[in-house]
Amino acid sequence: METILYLAHTEEDGSLSKAALEVVSAAKDLASGLSGSLAIGLVGRDVQAAADALAGCGAATIYGASGEAFAVSRYSTDVAALQALCQAAKPTLVISVADSRLSRAMPGVAQRLGGRIDTHLTGLSVKDGQPLATRWYYRQRMVADFNRPQRPWFLTVDAGCFAAYAGAPGQAQVQAVTPVLPVERTKVLGIQSPAADQQTIRPDAQVLFVTGAGWTKKQADGATHVPEAAALILGFLNGTKASLGSSKSLVDMGGEGESVLPFLTHLHQVGQTGSTPRHPKGLATCCHGEEPHVVGWRFITERRAVNLDAGCGWARGKADVLYVTDAFALMKRVNELLG
Ligand SMILES: Cc1cc2nc3c(=O)[nH]c(=O)nc-3n(C[C@H](O)[C@H](O)[C@H](O)COP(=O)(O)OP(=O)(O)OC[C@H]3O[C@@H](n4cnc5c(N)ncnc54)[C@H](O)[C@@H]3O)c2cc1C
Numbered sequence: 001m002e003t004i005l006y007l008a009h010t011e012e013d014g015s016l017s018k019a020a021l022e023v024v025s026a027a028k029d030l031a032s033g034l035s036g037s038l039a040i041g042l043v044g045r046d047v048q049a050a051a052d053a054l055a056g057c058g059a060a061t062i063y064g065a066s067g068e069a070f071a072v073s074r075y076s077t078d079v080a081a082l083q084a085l086c087q088a089a090k091p092t093l094v095i096s097v098a099d100s101r102l103s104r105a106m107p108g109v110a111q112r113l114g115g116r117i118d119t120h121l122t123g124l125s126v127k128d129g130q131p132l133a134t135r136w137y138y139r140q141r142m143v144a145d146f147n148r149p150q151r152p153w154f155l156t157v158d159a160g161c162f163a164a165y166a167g168a169p170g171q172a173q174v175q176a177v178t179p180v181l182p183v184e185r186t187k188v189l190g191i192q193s194p195a196a197d198q199q200t201i202r203p204d205a206q207v208l209f210v211t212g213a214g215w216t217k218k219q220a221d222g223a224t225h226v227p228e229a230a231a232l233i234l235g236f237l238n239g240t241k242a243s244l245g246s247s248k249s250l251v252d253m254g255g256e257g258e259s260v261l262p263f264l265t266h267l268h269q270v271g272q273t274g275s276t277p278r279h280p281k282g283l284a285t286c287c288h289g290e291e292p293h294v295v296g297w298r299f300i301t302e303r304r305a306v307n308l309d310a311g312c313g314w315a316r317g318k319a320d321v322l323y324v325t326d327a328f329a330l331m332k333r334v335n336e337l338l339g
Contacts, residue, residue: 212287
């Protein structure tokens with residue numbers, strides 16, 4: 001029988017992130033599909049609130065490694081805590097979300113416990129009584145379902161693949177574990193991040209809004225209109241709270257010293273050498289829709305594009321709807337309608 005351990009860290013306020021709750025659903029489904037047992041392991045300054053949130057999820061035991069040392073993301077203390085949780089639960093399968101903190105620590109835990117790890121999974125299922133992991137390869141061009149005989153098998157699951165667990169909270173009994181603390185050589189002084197309204201990459205947004213190099217090109221009047229483009233793009237983002245993406249051509253312009261939209265960075269780049277975000281809908285503007293870009297749209301369910309060129313890549317089976325029109329005029333009208 002498989003023993004499944006779900007691992008998570010708490011957020012600053014003691015809660016679990018939405019992405020972490022999504023993987024609770026995955027672990028729960030896997031445990032019931034395998035008729036296995038489910039345990040929870042939590043790391044954080046104080047894990048009681050997170051444990052209470054999972055009180056009704058069907059876990060046999062909730063283990064906790066708590067204390068000031070575990071309040072922050074730090075490889076040495078995270079690995080020590082996760083290792084202690086695994087040693088307490090003795091799992092055959094260990095599941096967590098593939099966020100930055102756990103993606104950094106989980107491979108080290110797998111190594112210390114003589115296990116194997118597979119990362120960035122997008123699905124977990126059961127076939128013939130065996131756990132099956134799903135993962136995309138070669139920049140999301142190929143997908144594979146596979147399992148492994150080795151145990152413990154560590155699995156980290158990408159955000160956006162399961163519905164978040166939303167069971168009723170309760171009063172959880174947390175079984176405390178005491179990790180062997182490493183010599184502390186790294187002090188976390190704080191986190192630097194942009195203000196919420198400057199943060200334009202929004203993984204939970206309903207819509208991905210993609211900008212292409214056309215926004216900076218000469219238009220019908222023979223001139224460029226970059227400040228107007230910036231106002232239209234930011235107007236749409238502010239009005240909809242969509243997530244901002246870009247083609248490679250547009251983000252590269254900043255590095256080449258050309259006039260460029262200042263709020264775009266390489267982190268916004270979608271595509272083969274960029275990101276593969278997950279959103280229910282996507283709207284591409286002034287972007288040609290070439291394959292190395294569109295491969296990053298693998299997980300965008302409904303795709304629309306705006307382009308002056310009726311023969312652009314989007315017209316060749318890459319979008320559900322292509323509006324052949326001027327994106328400046330169209331987005332101006334859309335923003336007016338958004339108020
Ligand atoms: C190995 C490799 C990896 C790559 N990886 C990536 C990647 O990760 N991501 C990526 O994006 N690209 C990637 N590329 C580059 C990719 O092939 C394209 O060159 C790039 O996506 C083009 O960007 P674009 O569509 O914004 O620009 P362009 O091709 O210049 O297209 C601009 C578009 O804007 C339209 N336009 C102009 N004005 C208007 C207007 N007023 N209204 C409406 N439409 C207008 C034009 O008709 C045109 O179609 C990669 C290439 C290679 C070789």
